[in-house]
Structures are given as C-alpha cells and as structure tokens.
Amino acid sequence: MVMVKSKQYRLTRNAVPGAVELGGWFLETGASLRVIRVIDDSGRATGVLVGEPFDLHRREIAGDRLNVRHRYEGDADAFVNRSMDDLSGAYLWFFDDGTGPLRSYPDPFAQIPVVFDPEIGVATSADSLLDDGAYEARFDAARYRHFGVGNKGWFPAGMTAHRGVERLLPNHVLDLGDFEVARFWPDGPLHPAADPDAAVGSLLEHVAMQIAAVAETRPTVISLTAGQDTRLLLASSRSIAEKADFVTVVGGDQHSIDSKLARRLAEFAGLRQRELPRIVATDDEVEAYIRRTGHCVADANARYHKSVHLIERGTWFIGGLGGEVGRGFLWRPSDDASLAIEARRLIARFGLPQDADLEARLAAWIAAAPKMSGLDLLDLAYIEHRMGPWASAHFPGDDWLVALHPMVSRRAITLMLSLPVEWRREGTFAHRVIRRGWPEIMTIPINSLGFVADTMSKLSRAWKDPKAVVSKLRKMLG
Structure with missing residues (x-):
C-alpha cells in the first residue's frame, strides 16, 4: 500500500475513501495540498486544480472554487490556455468536462510534478506512485549515477529514476484515457513585443x-x-x-x-x-x-x-x-536565430553526460517542437527540460x-x-x-x-x- 504524504497526490482507478472522484479516477491528496474546483463562466464544472493558484484577474489567492472568465466550448487546450493567462502560482489542472477523458495540465513550470505509469496511475513522484518493493525493484541505479543526480544532475526529457515511470514536461498535457502526451503551448513562433x-x-x-x-x-x-x-x-x-x-x-x-x-x-x-x-x-x-x-x-x-x-x-x-x-540561460555569445538545435548540443548545454536514450528523447522533442528561432527553442528547452524536471x-x-x-x-x-x-x-x-x-x-x-x-x-x-x-x-x- 502506498501512503500519500504531505504535499503529494495520487490518482488511481481504485476507489479510495475520502478521495475526489474525477471522470472515473480517484484523487488522493496529502496535507498541504489544496483541491480547488474550476467553473467556467457559464457555470460548467471543468475539473479541479491541485495546489495554490493565484487568480491574476481578481488579484487574490484562489479560494476553494475558481471561477474563470472564459467559456468552455469543447476545445480543452484552447480553454485551458486562455484560463492560464489569468493564473500564477503552483497548480496542476485535472481537466474534466464530464464527457471526455480526464486530462492533466501542469502550470508553466510544472511546479506540481506529474509522474505516471499507465499500469498504475499518476502521482507527484515515484514515492507516491510505487509501493516500497516496486520502488526499490524499479530504481535504475546506473541511470541515477550516470546523470549525477546525487550531486547536481537531473533527468530531462521525461526520464525518471525508475524504469517505466515517465515525467510530464511543462507545456504538455497528459490524456488519462490513453496516456498519450501532447504539447498544448506554444503552437507556433513567439512574437516580439511591439513596445x-x-x-x-x-x-x-x-x-x-x-x-x-x-x-x-x-x-x-x-x-x-x-x-x-x-x-x-x-x-x-x-x-x-x-x-x-x-x-x-x-x-x-x-x-x-x-x-x-x-x-x-x-x-x-x-x-x-x-x-x-x-x-x-x-x-x-x-x-x-x-x-x-x-x-x-x-x-x-x-x-x-x-x-x-x-x-x-x-x-x-x-x-x-x-x-x-528572460536572459537566454542556454545561449552562447555566437548564437543567433538561425542556430540549428540538435540533441547532442542540448545535452552539452545542460552540462550533462551524453546518453543514447536521452539523445533519442531530445531528438523526438526537437522534431515535434513548434517552428521558432533557435534562440527561442533554447529557451523553451530550458523551461521544459531544466526548470520542470x-x-x-x-x-x-x-x-x-x-x-x-x-x-x-x-x-x-x-x-x-x-x-x-x-x-x-x-x-x-x-x-x-x-x-x-x-x-x-x-x-x-x-x-x-x-x-x-x-x-x-x-x-x-x-x-x-x-x-x-x-x-x-x-x-x-x-
């Protein structure tokens, strides 16, 4: 049995006393993690936020119910993107419109982590996803040492320390119907400020x-x-x-x-x-x-x-x-907008050792990324592969x-x-x-x-x- 600790959550198909039911899933939360209902401007329920969101429109910390000023019209990504423009703070949105599959949308840095295994469910970390036996059995000690996680390293590109457990990156949504991951922001090049x-x-x-x-x-x-x-x-x-x-x-x-x-x-x-x-x-x-x-x-x-x-x-x-x-953390003095972003270059910019699995994951991320300048893509990589993981x-x-x-x-x-x-x-x-x-x-x-x-x-x-x-x-x- 897995105990959900303070500041953690766990989402499973198994009915749990006291859990919040969402689209056939059951959400358990530990202490220090609030659950906030989200209602669109027509009064329709659209799931819950977990965490401590700040309502920028009303200039206040969100209460137990967040009334967004947009109407959900069937396109979840579009509705969530508009609503996120009015939010700050650490939050994770479990979107549930009552008809389609449950979807998990993280805040812009994925400050409340999402790790998942389709066979088990979704959780804050492997600690709240796996029982003690599975935690030890699936721990990849070689990967942990290779990336220097015991010192200053980390796992980019959706990797974790446990075999079969993946991390959801910032700006990506997890569909709980088929456990497919897709980008929901940005969908194209970024626009410079007019002023x-x-x-x-x-x-x-x-x-x-x-x-x-x-x-x-x-x-x-x-x-x-x-x-x-x-x-x-x-x-x-x-x-x-x-x-x-x-x-x-x-x-x-x-x-x-x-x-x-x-x-x-x-x-x-x-x-x-x-x-x-x-x-x-x-x-x-x-x-x-x-x-x-x-x-x-x-x-x-x-x-x-x-x-x-x-x-x-x-x-x-x-x-x-x-x-x-805002200061080009991964940029080099000779970089310009035409810079070609390659997986091995990203790994080097991260300061991590080269690795075949990581290279393949980053190559897939680059191929699926929206078309934008090399400099903007470096910034997106920094957000999604450094700040999130x-x-x-x-x-x-x-x-x-x-x-x-x-x-x-x-x-x-x-x-x-x-x-x-x-x-x-x-x-x-x-x-x-x-x-x-x-x-x-x-x-x-x-x-x-x-x-x-x-x-x-x-x-x-x-x-x-x-x-x-x-x-x-x-x-x-x-």
Missing part, C-alpha cells in the same frame, strides 16, 4: 501586484539574496517594503556573497531582514527528502532544506524562480513553506520571451525592471564583492566541487 519598455513595465506591475496581494493576506517572507532575480522582487515590493519581512540564508562559501550583499541592501533600503543560519540536515533527513522527490533530484536543496524551518510553518515564501527565462521536481521534498514565484506564470514568461534578443543576450532585462521600480537599489552590486573576492570564491568552490567544473566546461563547449 519593449511597456513590456518591462507590465512585468514590474505583474510581480508587484502578486507580492502585495499575498503579503496583505498571508504571513509572508520575501527572499533577499545577492542575485538579480530577488533584487527584482525587492524593486517590485517597494510599496510594501517598510512592513514586509525579508529572509536570507547565510553562512558557508556559496552563501558568503548573499550574506554580505543582502545585509548591505537591507541597511540601505531600511528593510526588516532576518538572517537564517544554514542548517545541515542529517543523512536520514537528506535521504527522506530525496525519496519524496522520487530520487529525481538531490543537490544542496536536500542538504540544507531545514534552514527555512526557522520560519513559521505555512508561511508564504516569495521567490525569484523564473527570471532566468529539476527545479519543480523539488516540490514534494519539503512541505514547510508555501512558495509563490511571481515570474512563473504564462503572462510573465510570455513577456520575458517577447523582449529584444539583445536584452536577453546581455541578461539585463531584470536591471531594467529594477530601475523602473526602485532605481536607487542598483547602487549595491549584484552578485559581486569585487574582482579579488569573487575570484577567490570561485576558486574555492571549484576546489571543493570539481564535478561542477566538468559540468561547466560541458556547457561552455556545447
């Missing part, structure tokens, strides 16, 4: 509105680091900064820059900042964290996840995940806080991908948003303590983690 400066202003307003709405109604902390994405959060928080709470994990080599620059920022802007000491989890706690993710990710998040347990449980955490989409795979690992990343929404992603190629190549879009919202905080450097200190920090990290250097070289040469 890039207006797009910057829209992104600032989009992030600021979410932060203010959550901070006014829920216990909330806002991430503050040395990086540009949390600096963007700070600029977007200007109207509430005096009464907001900001948090920084301090201590250790990798956090030294965060510790010092975040402290300078807090002093400069008069912020109420709380410094959290870096807490190392026990080996048993690390293993439990990794197990909850289905052994699909590990890295520093597993080792240090207890650092945030000093914050009151259930607090909303505003984070900067998603900003990398790596960042979002951490979701069930720890249930302490409720995370909201305001830049992880269809609206924000579309705005970032519409910005000029030059801005995205330079990685300066966040700077433009910050200068629009709170220009004075740009006097504090981003991610830098000066040439000498930065160089010494990089050398120290390289010495302690040579595998990271190998991964970096793969990315540079790919």
Whole structure:
C-alpha cells in the first residue's frame, strides 16, 4: 500500500475513501495540498486544480472554487490556455468536462510534478506512485549515477529514476484515457513585443501586484539574496517594503556573497531582514527528502532544506524562480536565430553526460517542437527540460513553506520571451525592471564583492566541487 504524504497526490482507478472522484479516477491528496474546483463562466464544472493558484484577474489567492472568465466550448487546450493567462502560482489542472477523458495540465513550470505509469496511475513522484518493493525493484541505479543526480544532475526529457515511470514536461498535457502526451503551448513562433519598455513595465506591475496581494493576506517572507532575480522582487515590493519581512540564508562559501550583499541592501533600503543560519540536515533527513522527490533530484536543496524551518510553518515564501527565462540561460555569445538545435548540443548545454536514450528523447522533442528561432527553442528547452524536471521536481521534498514565484506564470514568461534578443543576450532585462521600480537599489552590486573576492570564491568552490567544473566546461563547449 502506498501512503500519500504531505504535499503529494495520487490518482488511481481504485476507489479510495475520502478521495475526489474525477471522470472515473480517484484523487488522493496529502496535507498541504489544496483541491480547488474550476467553473467556467457559464457555470460548467471543468475539473479541479491541485495546489495554490493565484487568480491574476481578481488579484487574490484562489479560494476553494475558481471561477474563470472564459467559456468552455469543447476545445480543452484552447480553454485551458486562455484560463492560464489569468493564473500564477503552483497548480496542476485535472481537466474534466464530464464527457471526455480526464486530462492533466501542469502550470508553466510544472511546479506540481506529474509522474505516471499507465499500469498504475499518476502521482507527484515515484514515492507516491510505487509501493516500497516496486520502488526499490524499479530504481535504475546506473541511470541515477550516470546523470549525477546525487550531486547536481537531473533527468530531462521525461526520464525518471525508475524504469517505466515517465515525467510530464511543462507545456504538455497528459490524456488519462490513453496516456498519450501532447504539447498544448506554444503552437507556433513567439512574437516580439511591439513596445519593449511597456513590456518591462507590465512585468514590474505583474510581480508587484502578486507580492502585495499575498503579503496583505498571508504571513509572508520575501527572499533577499545577492542575485538579480530577488533584487527584482525587492524593486517590485517597494510599496510594501517598510512592513514586509525579508529572509536570507547565510553562512558557508556559496552563501558568503548573499550574506554580505543582502545585509548591505537591507541597511540601505531600511528593510526588516532576518538572517537564517544554514542548517545541515542529517543523512536520514537528506535521504527522506530525496525519496519524496522520487530520487529525481538531490543537490544542496536536500542538504540544507531545514534552514527555512526557522520560519513559521505555512508561511508564504516569495521567490525569484523564473527570471532566468528572460536572459537566454542556454545561449552562447555566437548564437543567433538561425542556430540549428540538435540533441547532442542540448545535452552539452545542460552540462550533462551524453546518453543514447536521452539523445533519442531530445531528438523526438526537437522534431515535434513548434517552428521558432533557435534562440527561442533554447529557451523553451530550458523551461521544459531544466526548470520542470529539476527545479519543480523539488516540490514534494519539503512541505514547510508555501512558495509563490511571481515570474512563473504564462503572462510573465510570455513577456520575458517577447523582449529584444539583445536584452536577453546581455541578461539585463531584470536591471531594467529594477530601475523602473526602485532605481536607487542598483547602487549595491549584484552578485559581486569585487574582482579579488569573487575570484577567490570561485576558486574555492571549484576546489571543493570539481564535478561542477566538468559540468561547466560541458556547457561552455556545447
């Protein structure tokens, strides 16, 4: 028997007491995972959302019932796409119109994971899909080691650590009738912004509105680091900064820059900042964290996840995940729109070792991708093969806080991908948003303590983690 743990769900054909019935399936959810009914503008039920969606149209965290402002007229993909333009937050939509098969639509980063086996059902991770015996028997230790998942690796392209268990990628829908997977967004090339400066202003307003709405109604902390994405959060928080709470994990080599620059920022802007000491989890706690993710990710998040347990449980955490989409994370200086995207090149850009199965999967993904520029396809690959299977795979690992990343929404992603190629190549879009919202905080450097200190920090990290250097070289040469 499989126990559905906190922040996990399981969808099976077997009737379960207390489960939500959806199109002949039964949905079990653990603690910390809400189930929200979705109703179209005619009053028709269209399934449920699992998670913590934010209603952008009403500027509020969704309640137990979400009334979307669109009418379902028989095309599920079109209806869901229109509705997702009004949503942010972490959610998974089990679409049920009462006539067709149940369909599973993830949010733009698939923050609430979907792993599946047609013989068993659907779940958050293999931990909530397989019983203990099957979990051990189907674990692919060789694949796990090959991709370095115990360190900083992950499984792209729908792969998982278990034989026969697949992961649903962002922007793809799973049909529970035949377990076929298909893309539902985008369906063609991405369109540049007619007015890039207006797009910057829209992104600032989009992030600021979410932060203010959550901070006014829920216990909330806002991430503050040395990086540009949390600096963007700070600029977007200007109207509430005096009464907001900001948090920084301090201590250790990798956090030294965060510790010092975040402290300078807090002093400069008069912020109420709380410094959290870096807490190392026990080996048993690390293993439990990794197990909850289905052994699909590990890295520093597993080792240090207890650092945030000093914050009151259930607090909303505003984070900067998603900003990398607007700065060409996988691009190289010589890349342009005509770049031919090949599977082996993608693997190298990911910093992962070459692998025949992964190469075949990525080749199939490229062949089925919408027609767009090579640069946009790299960004799509980053979202679907990095952020979904790596960042979002951490979701069930720890249930302490409720995370909201305001830049992880269809609206924000579309705005970032519409910005000029030059801005995205330079990685300066966040700077433009910050200068629009709170220009004075740009006097504090981003991610830098000066040439000498930065160089010494990089050398120290390289010495302690040579595998990271190998991964970096793969990315540079790919």
